[in-house]
Amino acid sequence: MILSDQKFFGRKQELKKLVVNILLGKHTLIIGKRGIGKTTLIEHAISIIKGSTHRIDISPTALAEEFKDIRLAHKLKSAWKGEIKLIKVNLNKTKSTIFNEIIESLYAENDLVTDELIRINSDGTISIQVKNAPIIIKSITGKNYIFLFDDLDLATGQMIEFIIDLMPHATIIATTSELKHEKKFKHLYSFFEKIQLKELEKETTEKLTNYLIETYITEIDTKTKEFLKNEILRISKGNPTIIKSALQQAKSQKLIRDEDIKKLRTLEESEYINLGPFFALLLGSVTVIKILQIGLENRETYILLSIFSFLSYLTIRIFRYFFLFRPQRKK
Structure with a gap:
């Protein structure tokens, strides 16, 4: 019950901005850590667009007054009449499965324009003979679709191309935990207006x-x-x-x-104590004892000193346990 509670706290400006972007057809990328509320923000925005809730006084009059844009009032009224449709896409699936689910959603909305490629089976399931982007794009053109892509960082190269192809014909709302630095993602990000979600105050x-x-x-x-x-x-x-x-x-x-x-x-x-210094002390003690046994005049002494220096550097550099992750045992 607690996890599914939909009471809205904070994010007032971010929610208004997202609603406005959707109404104006601006592609929006919501950025924030996992669990920070990206999907929840989108769900509230969609519920406002559909007219199923009126949170923080997002009404046609309020939007028109606050943003000085009368278009927002008309667009929200149109949205409340059911003229805006939503398709959620799970990028954790294969391209074929994603296309199949999108086409089934379009068919359910009576928007699929290539019925000859669809066969209704005796058990009520749908068989789709052709699964490709042109069919989807042709079907959604001019029909006020919103596509929601959660976890955009999961998108493959082919899906990135598909999303870019969708953009002239539908509004894209996406989320990501962090911005990637690969060239293909940077190109995709350039099409979005970004909303950064930080921790709640x-x-x-x-x-x-x-x-x-x-x-x-x-x-x-x-x-x-x-x-x-x-x-x-x-x-x-x-x-x-x-x-x-x-x-x-x-x-x-x-x-x-x-x-x-x-x-x-x-x-x-x-419950735990740090054993890092103990390891370093043990390593040093063994080396010193060995040097004393061999004698300072022996060439092996300098070899041992070199090994000791290298191992000490390796311990601090790789393990870094003295600062971040310490070798431990229970008391």
């Missing part, structure tokens, strides 16, 4: 956390709620998905006690 994070706790976790006392809220604020760092996941986990527990959380935090901070 502290005040918004507190409002979301309070709302979820008061709505879904009502069986614990006020003191425990406050402690739980502080723990969520500490670990979430403004990421809505982390907030919801942590509270979902808390909700699934029959009993939530602050003593349990304090105990877990204590274990987290003290």
